[in-house]
Amino acid sequence: MSVSSRIPSTGWRGVVQWARGFRDDALALTRQIHSTHGPVVQQGGILRTVSLFGPDANRMLLLDRDKLFSAKRSWELIMGRIFGGGLLLRDGEDHRHHRKIMQEAFKTHALESYCERMNPAIADGIADWGSESGTFYAFPAFKHLTLNLAAEIFLGEKLGPEVTQLNRSFEATVAASMSILRLPIPGLEFHAGLKGREHMSHFFRDLIPQKRAGEGSDLFSRLCRAEAEDGSRYTDQEIVDHLNFLMMAAHDTTTSTLTSLMYLLAKHPEWQERVRQESRALSTGPVAYDDLSKLETLTRCMHETLRRYPPLSTIPRVAERAFEFEGYRIPARTMVSIYPIHTHHMEQYWTDPFQFDPDRFSEGRAEHKQHSHLWVPFGGGNHMCLGLRFAEMQIRAVLHQLVQRVRWEVPAGYEMPVQEAPISKPKDRLPLTLTRLH
Numbered sequence: 001m002s003v004s005s006r007i008p009s010t011g012w013r014g015v016v017q018w019a020r021g022f023r024d025d026a027l028a029l030t031r032q033i034h035s036t037h038g039p040v041v042q043q044g045g046i047l048r049t050v051s052l053f054g055p056d057a058n059r060m061l062l063l064d065r066d067k068l069f070s071a072k073r074s075w076e077l078i079m080g081r082i083f084g085g086g087l088l089l090r091d092g093e094d095h096r097h098h099r100k101i102m103q104e105a106f107k108t109h110a111l112e113s114y115c116e117r118m119n120p121a122i123a124d125g126i127a128d129w130g131s132e133s134g135t136f137y138a139f140p141a142f143k144h145l146t147l148n149l150a151a152e153i154f155l156g157e158k159l160g161p162e163v164t165q166l167n168r169s170f171e172a173t174v175a176a177s178m179s180i181l182r183l184p185i186p187g188l189e190f191h192a193g194l195k196g197r198e199h200m201s202h203f204f205r206d207l208i209p210q211k212r213a214g215e216g217s218d219l220f221s222r223l224c225r226a227e228a229e230d231g232s233r234y235t236d237q238e239i240v241d242h243l244n245f246l247m248m249a250a251h252d253t254t255t256s257t258l259t260s261l262m263y264l265l266a267k268h269p270e271w272q273e274r275v276r277q278e279s280r281a282l283s284t285g286p287v288a289y290d291d292l293s294k295l296e297t298l299t300r301c302m303h304e305t306l307r308r309y310p311p312l313s314t315i316p317r318v319a320e321r322a323f324e325f326e327g328y329r330i331p332a333r334t335m336v337s338i339y340p341i342h343t344h345h346m347e348q349y350w351t352d353p354f355q356f357d358p359d360r361f362s363e364g365r366a367e368h369k370q371h372s373h374l375w376v377p378f379g380g381g382n383h384m385c386l387g388l389r390f391a392e393m394q395i396r397a398v399l400h401q402l403v404q405r406v407r408w409e410v411p412a413g414y415e416m417p418v419q420e421a422p423i424s425k426p427k428d429r430l431p432l433t434l435t436r437l438h
């Protein structure tokens with residue numbers, strides 16, 4: 001194949017369209033751009049931003065066999081000043097070293113102990129759901145629940161009055177990481193985010209001596225004790241940076257998935273009932289880590305939710321060197337992005353991609369296995385989500401209890417309005433009607 005440096009471009013109109021449309025309907029926009037221009041598309045005329053579409057592009061970028069791409073450079077542009085030092089904002093040997101140490105806190109024995117701590121906290125958190133009449137807003141309710149679970153599992157703290165301030169600081173940091181106007185001027189979102197980071201960092205730093213000395217099974221304590229093969233450990237600053245990033249990486253993504261799952265099960269009550277019967281048959285109480293994977297129907301519904309509404313609709317990198325893809329030469333220092341949300345809806349792979357059809361993940365059909373990088377809600381390669389098993393555990397543990405506590409519905413014809421970027425969420429907070437079952 002001959003190589004061309006003339007990459008199809010959306011032109012300047014495309015840049016404007018992108019800026020306006022990506023946040024609100026990334027799926028429609030990426031489908032339109034892909035069908036008009038093909039699998040390699042430049043945004044605008046001179047901007048060094050290239051979009052790649054399809055599972056081959058996902059594999060090339062995520063596996064990065066030729067060591068072309070920097071995650072650090074791309075994510076630093078987006079959230080460097082707020083979440084600097086986080087695992088995703090590291091490359092090469094430095095990233096490998098830090099990931100190896102952190103893996104200790106995500107091994108099976110650690111997940112088992114998180115699950116044990118999580119179960120009573122979930123029961124507590126959802127105890128009054130459905131007890132009041134009127135509309136129940138799922139998105140803020142899950143935000144609140146997952147923050148409390150994070151305090152319990154990550155920090156090992158039962159948060160008292162400081163939870164409100166910590167919550168505010170955390171919200172401010174997440175909002176600021178996506179701010180357009182990045183100036184530390186009082187009154188601006190970005191300034192509030194920097195303050196929030198400062199507050200959280202102090203909170204974490206003050207606890208480090210106690211966590212290092214103790215034998216706690218929370219994630220914070222495990223990070224303090226974790227060692228590389230050569231015996232080296234994280235410094236205090238590295239622990240603070242990693243915790244700040246982990247809180248963010250875990251919180252909004254899990255909230256997003258729980259909310260979308262709740263929506264799809266409300267739209268498809270027959271599936272909600274199947275999930276309920278399966279949970280009842282397994283146990284009417286909380287379930288241990290090992291048993292959660294027995295919830296096969298729930299697992300398929302969760303995977304289908306992550307296909308329809310991947311919390312991260314796009315994954316960016318910066319090319320350190322020029323490279324060739326699909327007959328085009330892409331220059332060094334280009335921002336290159338792939339789009340899980342687009343790949344998850346390609347008609348040539350998925351049957352009726354806009355339908356909720358959890359059985360497409362069944363062993364018999366396994367549509368996602370047609371290509372190694374067709375279903376990529378957790379990314380892939382060296383930076384593949386380290387919290388994948390944690391996230392799946394938490395989502396299953398919450399749903400297992402929730403589905404036995406309440407039934408939920410949306411009015412006939414309701415369609416959830418979704419903001420797909422930076423992290424997928426309902427624009428209307430997802431109003432539901434809950435009915436208590438016991």
Ligand code: HEM
Pocket residue numbers: 071087088089099246249250251253254257310311312315316376377378379380382383384385386387388390391
């Ligand atoms: C459904 C929930 C989640 C989704 C969809 C998700 C998605 C992702 C994706 C797509 C990436 C890779 C981004 C890239 O390559 O640029 C990633 C990275 C990461 N995620 Fe998650 N995530 C979820 C939950 C979590 C949780 C619960 C944790 C922690 C407990 C976590 C920790 C991380 C970390 C540490 C990384 C960086 C890995 C590295 O750079 O080596 N995530 N996540």
